[in-house]
Amino acid sequence: DAGVTQSPTHLIKTRGQHVTLRCSPISGHKSVSWYQQVLGQGPQFIFQYYEKEERGRGNFPDRFSARQFPNYSSELNVNALLLGDSALYLCASSYLRGYNEQFFGPGTRLTVL
Amino acid sequence: AQKVTQAQTEISVVEKEDVTLDCVYETRDTTYYLFWYKQPPSGELVFLIRRNSFDEQNEISGRYSWNFQKSTSSFNFTITASQVVDSAVYFCALSEGSGGGADGLTFGKGTHLIIQP
Numbered sequence: 001d002a003g004v005t006q007s008p009t010h011l012i013k014t015r016g017q018h019v020t021l022r023c024s025p026i027s028g029h030k031s032v033s034w035y036q037q038v039l040g041q042g043p044q045f046i047f048q049y050y051e052k053e054e055r056g057r058g059n060f061p062d063r064f065s066a067r068q069f070p071n072y073s074s075e076l077n078v079n080a081l082l083l084g085d086s087a088l089y090l091c092a093s094s095y096l097r098g099y100n101e102q103f104f105g106p107g108t109r110l111t112v113l
Numbered sequence: 114a115q116k117v118t119q120a121q122t123e124i125s126v127v128e129k130e131d132v133t134l135d136c137v138y139e140t141r142d143t144t145y146y147l148f149w150y151k152q153p154p155s156g157e158l159v160f161l162i163r164r165n166s167f168d169e170q171n172e173i174s175g176r177y178s179w180n181f182q183k184s185t186s187s188f189n190f191t192i193t194a195s196q197v198v199d200s201a202v203y204f205c206a207l208s209e210g211s212g213g214g215a216d217g218l219t220f221g222k223g224t225h226l227i228i229q230p
Binding site for chain 1: 117148150155156157158159160163204206216217218219220221222223
């Protein structure tokens with residue numbers, strides 16, 4: 001069975017641009033969460049979606065937004081990119097909501113120049 | 114607010130040695146869940162274990178074992194007879210149950226484990 005997939009693998013953007021990251025959960029999983037991992041730190045929670053609705057949001061500015069589609073895949077959008085947005089963006093899926101085992105994808109490495 | 118502390122930034126041991134990774138957590142909830150993840154150089158987080166706050170039994174899985182002690186708010190991870198393939202960054206994480214897990218996982222800063230041949 002396929003695990004969590006994310007695209008693209010790597011991305012280079014310049015300040016002020018917009019970016020869209022994509023995630024496909026494990027088949028049958030209904031919850032998707034997004035995390036930002038800055039180099040040398042643990043992942044930081046951004047959003048959780050369950051059954052296509054936002055169920056939780058971390059301490060991130062409104063430049064960050066996300067949505068979940070009927071097939072449970074998800075997009076993370078970041079507007080007006082800043083240098084500090086450079087990080088590994090991880091998507092995790094779980095069958096139910098947050099405190100169940102979350103299975104992570106390989107991540108998207110975003111570099112903002 | 115919930116918090117996870119992994120005080121050991123980096124640990125280096127020689128292959129076949131036993132090694133323990135420490136994790137201390139803070140939460141005001143009585144229901145919560147603790148996790149360990151492994152992040153090899155490839156970057157993908159690999160799920161290792163989940164424990165809930167009502168189950169203090171220690172767990173062993175092959176060379177891995179976990180010691181959960183509510184009295185000290187600790188959830189430590191021991192690798193017995195370490196191998197080079199165990200080299201990775203290990204993260205401890207916490208999810209509070211009161212919000213249905215909607216606040217996501219709170220991760221520690223991770224411990225970089227280096228196993229030397």
